[in-house]
Amino acid sequence: MTGLSIENISMRFDIPNGGSVQALEDVSLHLKEGELMSVLGPSGCGKTTLLNIVAGFLAPTGGQIVLNGHNVTGPDAERGMVFQQGALFEWMDVRDNVSFGPRMKGQKEAQWGEHVDHLLDVTGLADFKDKAIYELSGGMQQRVALARCLANDPDVILMDEPLGALDALTREKMQGLVLKLWKETGKTIVLITHSVEEAILLGERLIVMAPRPGRIHKEYQLPFADMGVNADLREVKHADGYNQTREEILEMIWDMEEEIMGRTEAAQ
Amino acid sequence: MTGLFILFVYIAIFVISSLAVKFFVHRTTKDYTSLKTVTFGDESTVRPNRIASVISVATVFLIWGSFTGSAWVPGFTHAPAPFAGETAFTYTLEGPDGARDDAVVHVRVFDFGDDVANFEVDPGVGLARDDAVTMTASRSATILFDKNDEVDRKAGAKVVAIDGVEIGPDAPIRTDAGRFALTAKGAISFAPPRGLQMEPIWLPPPEAVVKRFIDISRNGFRNYLLHEHLGISLFRVIAGFFLGALVGIPLGYAMGLSDWFRGWFDPIVEFMRPVPPLALIPLMIIWFGIGEVSKIILLFLAALWIMAIAARSGVSGVNITKIHAAYSLGAKKHQIMSHVIVPNSLPEIFTGARVAMGVCWGTVVAAELVAAENGIGMMIMAASKFQQTDIVLMGIIVIGIVGFGIDILVRKAESVLVPWKGRS
Ligand SMILES: Nc1ncnc2c1ncn2[C@@H]1O[C@H](COP(=O)(O)OP(=O)(O)OP(=O)(O)O)[C@@H](O)[C@H]1O
Numbered sequence: 001m002t003g004l005s006i007e008n009i010s011m012r013f014d015i016p017n018g019g020s021v022q023a024l025e026d027v028s029l030h031l032k033e034g035e036l037m038s039v040l041g042p043s044g045c046g047k048t049t050l051l052n053i054v055a056g057f058l059a060p061t062g063g064q065i066v067l068n069g070h071n072v073t074g075p076d077a078e079r080g081m082v083f084q085q086g087a088l089f090e091w092m093d094v095r096d097n098v099s100f101g102p103r104m105k106g107q108k109e110a111q112w113g114e115h116v117d118h119l120l121d122v123t124g125l126a127d128f129k130d131k132a133i134y135e136l137s138g139g140m141q142q143r144v145a146l147a148r149c150l151a152n153d154p155d156v157i158l159m160d161e162p163l164g165a166l167d168a169l170t171r172e173k174m175q176g177l178v179l180k181l182w183k184e185t186g187k188t189i190v191l192i193t194h195s196v197e198e199a200i201l202l203g204e205r206l207i208v209m210a211p212r213p214g215r216i217h218k219e220y221q222l223p224f225a226d227m228g229v230n231a232d233l234r235e236v237k238h239a240d241g242y243n244q245t246r247e248e249i250l251e252m253i254w255d256m257e258e259e260i261m262g263r264t265e266a267a268q
Numbered sequence: 269m270t271g272l273f274i275l276f277v278y279i280a281i282f283v284i285s286s287l288a289v290k291f292f293v294h295r296t297t298k299d300y301t302s303l304k305t306v307t308f309g310d311e312s313t314v315r316p317n318r319i320a321s322v323i324s325v326a327t328v329f330l331i332w333g334s335f336t337g338s339a340w341v342p343g344f345t346h347a348p349a350p351f352a353g354e355t356a357f358t359y360t361l362e363g364p365d366g367a368r369d370d371a372v373v374h375v376r377v378f379d380f381g382d383d384v385a386n387f388e389v390d391p392g393v394g395l396a397r398d399d400a401v402t403m404t405a406s407r408s409a410t411i412l413f414d415k416n417d418e419v420d421r422k423a424g425a426k427v428v429a430i431d432g433v434e435i436g437p438d439a440p441i442r443t444d445a446g447r448f449a450l451t452a453k454g455a456i457s458f459a460p461p462r463g464l465q466m467e468p469i470w471l472p473p474p475e476a477v478v479k480r481f482i483d484i485s486r487n488g489f490r491n492y493l494l495h496e497h498l499g500i501s502l503f504r505v506i507a508g509f510f511l512g513a514l515v516g517i518p519l520g521y522a523m524g525l526s527d528w529f530r531g532w533f534d535p536i537v538e539f540m541r542p543v544p545p546l547a548l549i550p551l552m553i554i555w556f557g558i559g560e561v562s563k564i565i566l567l568f569l570a571a572l573w574i575m576a577i578a579a580r581s582g583v584s585g586v587n588i589t590k591i592h593a594a595y596s597l598g599a600k601k602h603q604i605m606s607h608v609i610v611p612n613s614l615p616e617i618f619t620g621a622r623v624a625m626g627v628c629w630g631t632v633v634a635a636e637l638v639a640a641e642n643g644i645g646m647m648i649m650a651a652s653k654f655q656q657t658d659i660v661l662m663g664i665i666v667i668g669i670v671g672f673g674i675d676i677l678v679r680k681a682e683s684v685l686v687p688w689k690g691r692s
């Protein structure tokens with residue numbers, strides 16, 4: 001079976017001073033190949049934990065991850081990751097960062113050079129390929145992270161708030177870029193975000209998670225990502241149903257946040 | 269006294285030059301910094317004023333020159349010099365019978381370092397007779413005025429006044445000629461005005477220090493030329509530091525990567541870290557003598573812990589997302605080591621190297637002060653035993669300049685090799 005299966009994943013963290021946190025409880029879902037799923041949820045509901053388990057950085061306390069028919073047991077180049085920030089290698093220039101994956105596989109430049117240069121072109125980094133990372137703006141750095149991930153040609157791309165640290169304008173441009181790359185490469189993408197708009201615009205599929213224990217609260221199938229591939233993202237925001245979906249999800253998350261606050265207040 | 273006066277002069281120059289520069293130079297500057305509203309806690313707003321640095325250095329030399337009577341600073345800036353030359357005073361002798369007579373003491377005060385030549389005067393006649401005395405500037409002289417007098421102190425004669433001013437055993441006086449007091453046995457203790465300048469034995473003028481610099485560069489000190497002393501000290505530092513880094517960096521990496529290494533060496537490193545290397549000097553001398561081996565082992569130990577701790581924190585300080593990113597890009601363990609962990613630790617290692625170099629330089633000088641046959645520290649110590657203050661000062665200045673040079677070099681190397689330091 002192709003695609004990414006998350007099967008009955010549970011994660012329990014033991015806290016050093018005794019007790020434990022149930023970060024995830026029995027989370028199951030299946031992603032078809034080439035699907036783009038965005039994940040929303042209040043802070044602390046286990047989004048990052050879920051992504052880290054899929055990436056193989058964390059071993060779940062229950063359940064399993066199956067990708068294209070085989071079990072995930074650790075990190076691997078088939079599952080690429082784009083972090084919010086701080087994951088680039090400052091001691092390499094832009095091109096060396098982007099070509100890191102192929103180079104680690106022992107490939108010669110003849111094998112990856114063209115692909116890497118193409119990705120630098122697509123992400124608008126061609127003029128900066130010899131620049132040092134610290135000479136780039138935050139938006140450029142995220143484009144490098146994106147290109148680096150794609151250069152490795154993974155089956156699944158996992159993104160944990162990749163645009164969270166960017167200003168609104170840059171963020172909008174980057175959203176367009178993500179959509180474009182998604183369509184071009186046909187990758188399976190899981191995108192965690194705190195922005196409801198971003199989740200709706202980019203997610204073909206959208207799941208809202210609920211906290212304590214972390215679980216899937218609601219799932220949507222949305223048309224906006226497909227529209228966005230061919231149209232301006234701002235126009236998509238005027239499309240039928242966009243606002244309604246947005247309000248609905250906002251309210252949902254708002255209620256959850258309120259409940260969390262209320263609970264902590266009561267606990268105090 | 270002089271110290272307070274120097275401090276006052278220094279503060280005065282600080283304030284006046286600051287006001288003057290503000291008034292004449294920066295009156296019209298309106299750069300970006302001066303337009304900022306946030307001027308505290310923002311490092312970019314406070315950049316050193318280079319004019320201030322130049323004036324600061326010039327001030328040190330000016331004060332140094334003026335309080336040592338240096339020929340290199342204009343004469344009018346000189347602090348009052350100690351009296352030198354000829355002077356004279358009259359003392360009034362009173363015999364046991366109450367008879368009084370005056371006599372003149374001629375004093376020749378010689379500059380420090382000049383040859384003192386005795387001279388004679390016609391003693392004249394009377395109860396008290398004239399005397400001729402020689403002495404060195406800034407000192408006091410005990411004048412046995414009665415050697416040629418008709419009645420001496422044994423016979424009950426005593427001095428009752430100097431230049432017409434009454435003086436007693438417990439009542440010292442001050443006249444234009446200088447300070448006078450009577451010793452317990454009734455002799456005159458005379459000190460001509462000392463002025464405000466330092467004696468060369470406390471603080472030689474800059475030209476004396478430069479002269480020494482040239483002299484020792486050419487003719488050497490204790491069998492070694494200056495650059496040989498310096499070269500030997502530098503060799504010890506570099507050898508000790510290099511060995512310390514050679515062992516310390518891999519040790520630090522091992523401690524950062526393996527719990528067994530960490531557990532094994534933690535107690536040793538944490539114990540040795542707070543022990544100042546200077547405290548090891550006696551042990552090194554007992555174990556290895558005062559030769560090269562002893563010094564290099566000392567510096568090795570000084571650098572070892574610093575480099576190990578720097579490498580350890582360089583490794584443990586790696587951002588976990590970088591490791592995760594490398595793993596999910598398909599890197600193997602050894603590739604992560606060489607492509608992520610090692611380069612990521614370089615800034616920390618350079619910081620450690622800067623500290624270690626500084627500590628080694630300080631330690632080598634101290635070790636040479638204690639016991640050595642050569643080296644810049646030995647030069648200072650040997651010179652101080654003979655009160656060759658100019659050599660001591662020259663050595664200190666050379667040590668400072670070389671230490672500063674080392675730091676600049678490491679910083680330059682740092683900005684070339686780890687340009688991303690502090691910018692990510
Ligand atoms: N290593 C850990 N040890 C203990 N508890 C952990 C650990 N990692 C996460 N948790 C807990 O698991 C829960 C989920 O954390 P997670 O980071 O997955 O949340 P999140 O949804 O990504 O939040 P955010 O939106 O703020 O990033 C939290 O309650 C957190 O405290």
Ligand SMILES: [Mg+2]
Nearest residue numbers: 047048049160
């Ligand atoms: Mg998170």
